[in-house]
Structures are given as C-alpha cells and as structure tokens.
Amino acid sequence: MTTRPAIEVTGVHRVFGRGPTAVTALHDINLSIAAGEFISLIGPSGCGKSTLLRLIADLDQPTDGTITVFDHSAKEARLAREYGIAFQQAGLLPWRTVAQNVDLPLQLAHQGKRARKERIDHLLDMVGLTDFANHYPDQLSGGMQQRVAIARALAEEPSLLLMDEPFGALDEMTREHLQTQLLRICAESRAAVVFVTHSIPEAVFLSNRVVVMSPRPGEIRRIVDITLDRTSDDLRTNPAFFESVAAVRDALHNGAPAGAGVDLR
Amino acid sequence: MTTTLKHAAATIAPPLILFTALLAAWQAFVTLGDIPAFILPGPTAIADQFTQFREPITGAALTTGRNALIGLIIGAILGILTAIISATLWIADRIAEPIVTALAVVPIVALAPVLYSMFGASSEQARIIVAALAVYVPVYLNTLTGLRQVLPVHRDLMRALAAKPLDVIRYVTIPTATPHVFTGLRMASALAVISAIVAEYFGGPRSGVGSFITTAAAGSNYAQAWAYVLGGIVVGLVFYTTTLALETYALRKAGHR
Numbered sequence A: 001m002t003t004r005p006a007i008e009v010t011g012v013h014r015v016f017g018r019g020p021t022a023v024t025a026l027h028d029i030n031l032s033i034a035a036g037e038f039i040s041l042i043g044p045s046g047c048g049k050s051t052l053l054r055l056i057a058d059l060d061q062p063t064d065g066t067i068t069v070f071d072h073s074a075k076e077a078r079l080a081r082e083y084g085i086a087f088q089q090a091g092l093l094p095w096r097t098v099a100q101n102v103d104l105p106l107q108l109a110h111q112g113k114r115a116r117k118e119r120i121d122h123l124l125d126m127v128g129l130t131d132f133a134n135h136y137p138d139q140l141s142g143g144m145q146q147r148v149a150i151a152r153a154l155a156e157e158p159s160l161l162l163m164d165e166p167f168g169a170l171d172e173m174t175r176e177h178l179q180t181q182l183l184r185i186c187a188e189s190r191a192a193v194v195f196v197t198h199s200i201p202e203a204v205f206l207s208n209r210v211v212v213m214s215p216r217p218g219e220i221r222r223i224v225d226i227t228l229d230r231t232s233d234d235l236r237t238n239p240a241f242f243e244s245v246a247a248v249r250d251a252l253h254n255g256a257p258a259g260a261g262v263d264l265r
Numbered sequence B: 001m002t003t004t005l006k007h008a009a010a011t012i013a014p015p016l017i018l019f020t021a022l023l024a025a026w027q028a029f030v031t032l033g034d035i036p037a038f039i040l041p042g043p044t045a046i047a048d049q050f051t052q053f054r055e056p057i058t059g060a061a062l063t064t065g066r067n068a069l070i071g072l073i074i075g076a077i078l079g080i081l082t083a084i085i086s087a088t089l090w091i092a093d094r095i096a097e098p099i100v101t102a103l104a105v106v107p108i109v110a111l112a113p114v115l116y117s118m119f120g121a122s123s124e125q126a127r128i129i130v131a132a133l134a135v136y137v138p139v140y141l142n143t144l145t146g147l148r149q150v151l152p153v154h155r156d157l158m159r160a161l162a163a164k165p166l167d168v169i170r171y172v173t174i175p176t177a178t179p180h181v182f183t184g185l186r187m188a189s190a191l192a193v194i195s196a197i198v199a200e201y202f203g204g205p206r207s208g209v210g211s212f213i214t215t216a217a218a219g220s221n222y223a224q225a226w227a228y229v230l231g232g233i234v235v236g237l238v239f240y241t242t243t244l245a246l247e248t249y250a251l252r253k254a255g256h257r
Helices: A049-056 A074-079 A098-108 A113-126 A142-153 A172-189 A200-206 A239-253 B002-032 B043-052 B054-088 B090-105 B108-119 B125-147 B152-160 B165-201 B209-218 B222-253
Strands: A005-016 A023-034 A038-042 A064-069 A083-086 A160-164 A192-197 A209-214 A219-225
Touching: A005 A049, A005 A192, A023 A049, A023 A192, A023 A219, A038 A049, A038 A200, A049 A064, A049 A160, A049 A192, A064 A074, A083 A142, A083 B152, A098 A113, A098 A142, A098 B165, A113 A142, A142 A160, A142 A172, A172 A200, A192 A200, A200 A239, A209 A239, A219 A239, B002 B043, B043 B054, B043 B222, B054 B090, B054 B125, B054 B165, B054 B209, B054 B222, B090 B125, B108 B125, B108 B165, B125 B165, B152 B165, B165 B209, B165 B222, B209 B222
Parallel strands: A038 A192, A038 A209, A083 A160, A160 A192
Antiparallel strands: A005 A023, A005 A064, A209 A219
C-alpha cells in the first residue's frame, strides 16, 4: 500500500429535504481509504451506507464536507473514469450481448476496436464467462449477470472499485462463490474497493477494514480491523474468522441485543 | 426443412380452415335462406364483382393507400418529434397534455367536412390531414412512455461512466424507447387506413375506396360495395403487416428479442 490515499472523506454531511421534514442521511463522516485497501460499509437499512457510496461515486453531492478521490474532487474523478461501479441490480443493457455490455465503458472511452476485443476476452475469462460472450442478459442466471457487471466495472482497469450490495440478491452458494472470485480478481487488479453490504460474514471475509455504521443520523460507529490469513483455504471455518465476525457484530449492536435488523448470513 | 414446413402448415392451417368454413356458411346462409342482395350478398357475388372491377378497385386502393401513407409519415414524424420535446422539457409536456387529450377523445374524422371546405372539394389534402391527426396521438403517447422507461440504474451507470448526453441518448434512451415507438406505429398504421377511408365518406373527390363504397351502395350495387370494402381490407392488412415486419426487423437488429 502506498501513502497516497484512494479516498479521503472529510466532515461529510448529507441532508435530504429541507425544514422540519429534513432527514439527515449522513452526519459528520470522516474516512480515509488507502490505495489497494478493501473496505466494507456495513450497517442496518437507512444507515446511509449506500448514500456514502453514491457520494464517493459523484452520483449525489454532499450537503457539507469534502470528498477527494485520488487527490481530485469526486466529480473530477468520475469524469476521469477513475472508478468502476457495480450496483445491487446488475443493470446490464438487455439489448446488448454479454460482450457488448462489457464493451460499453471501452466504447464510451473511444478505445480502438482491437484493444477492446482483447480486453473483453481477458475480462470474460477473468469472470469465467467466455462461453457466454454472445448470450443476452436474460439468458443468464442472476449470479452470471452480476459477474458480467463486475467485468464491466473492471473494464478500464480502475484503481478503485465501488460496489453497492452487488451480491445482495443472490443465493448463499452463488454468493460465497462470487466472494472468493472477487478476492482473487482484486488481488490481480490491486484496486481499492468500497463494498456496501448488510452481511457480517461477507464483510469480514472480504475486507481489510469493516466500517460499522449506525442509522438516524447515519454515522460511523466503529472501524474494525480484520487481520486474517487469506491464503488459507478454510478461512470461513477458521476460529480467527469467527472472532472477527463476533467483533463486527458487537460493534453493530453496541451492547444492544442481537438481531436488530442485520442479516447474520 | 420439412419441420419448418410442417410448423408453417400447423400455424397457417387452423385459421385457413376456419376462414373457409365461415365463407361456406355465409354462402349457404345467403343461398338457402334466399337473402336479398341489399341485406347481404354472398361471397361468390362479391368475388365476381371484385374480379370484374379489379382495375378501379386497385386504383381506388392505391389512392386511399397513398393518403394513408402520407398521413402516417407526417403524423409519425410529428408524434415522435413532439414526444422528444415533451420528454426533455416538462413545460412542453404540460402544454401538450390537454391538447393531446382533446385529440384523443374527438373523433378525428368529424373534422373531414370542415377540412373539405378549407382545402376545396377536389383536394385529397383533407384526408391526409385526418389520417395524420389520427396517427399522431398513439405515436406521441407511446413514444413519450418509451422515453420515460429508462431505468434509474442505467442512468446511474451512464453517469458513473461519464457518458456525454448524446451517448446516453444513443446507447440507452433510444434502445429503451424503440419497442414503445413501434407499438405506437403499429396501432397508427391501422388507424391511418381507417381514417383515410372514413374521411372519404364525408365528400371530397371520388377517388378512394371509401368514395366508391358510398357510391356503389347508393346505386344499389351491394356486391360491388362489398368488393370495395374488400379492397379497403387489403390496404389495411398491407399497412399493418408492413409495420409489423419493420418492427420485427428493427428490434432484432437492435438486439431486442
């Protein structure tokens, strides 16, 4: 990891609406994410984790405070295509084939035909969908669609990947499979990742740090460091894994009884 | 190959059998029931008139078809253009809404007599305008709906990819709206023919299918009137199937299946 941070969030507030009906979605958020670091944002619904991700992506603007992405404003970073993004819905264009969907960012960046073709082949190979290049999204399962979306997010080799509950709608088996694949892909691409989730094991499995948020107003409650040996095959059954899960759960409930609106998947 | 033929036969055979049976029943009803021709002529009498007046029927069908086609093109272009404006400027949408609603509830052909006095009784103009107005409403409404179907996730994606406004229109808005535009055009193609024929009932030059239907009926040539109706049906079918074929081709080419 270098000293240059990927993302610097300073004193960010986001208030929706005005007057007495105003809702504070985010309250005084400060967060620094290093290059190559994998960060998860976790918390119950309405804690502002998706809002924070949208602010970093410049899909929404903070009411107060600043966000820099690789030393530029969030807007400059978006216009320079510094990040790749994946949403909870895969959001593929249904009239384009798998290859054409992955091609979209490259096409918008006006890259040469030949370079695009090579890049698409490489990306589809990476997510294991080479055989489905000419299929249309509605011919694929949810997990496969999500893999296409991830390939698309990685199309321009971004050094930052923003993911908003990308595995939220998938079944447990597909989910674990994709988590393992995502770790491998991230190790290859060395991108920093901001990953929004409401699953504790998912956050622990993937992240270097888990940012635990609480709702009304959305605040950072605690940041839990995860130190796991990711080379081991049985990470999910490792005692250290369970310790980290317990630490995140403890931070989420903050002494309150368990099960308050957070999936323990 | 043989399976395709079998499949085609299986698709075409049932409606063909039904159609033949209906024709036979009609003929039997007219012959056995001794039905006078002014109530209902039999299919054989109509077919006889159709072959006998082949040339004037073709001419009339071409005239009506030409009016309907020009009306369809004008109405469709206007409908699509104004829908794009309404989708872009909310104020235009607000202004257009009551006008389009008025157009949708007023039977457009009711305007025909007024338009004949405006453009002169020897001009086809009135019929073209009636067809264009009838076409305008479904094309405008369907295009506007289509333009508003862009998913928020696609909008976010294009913004995250820093796509230029023209690229958003090209890669997302147009492909999203296209199926809806074609639904509008398909509805409009039938309406264009119907309006062009009905407009002829209210006067104007004696040139199209509608004019000859009224003339033949007024002259007690019932089978001949029906033969012209048949000509009108052919024009309508040609319009509908052509739009349908165009739709299938365009959507397949654009990746919609």
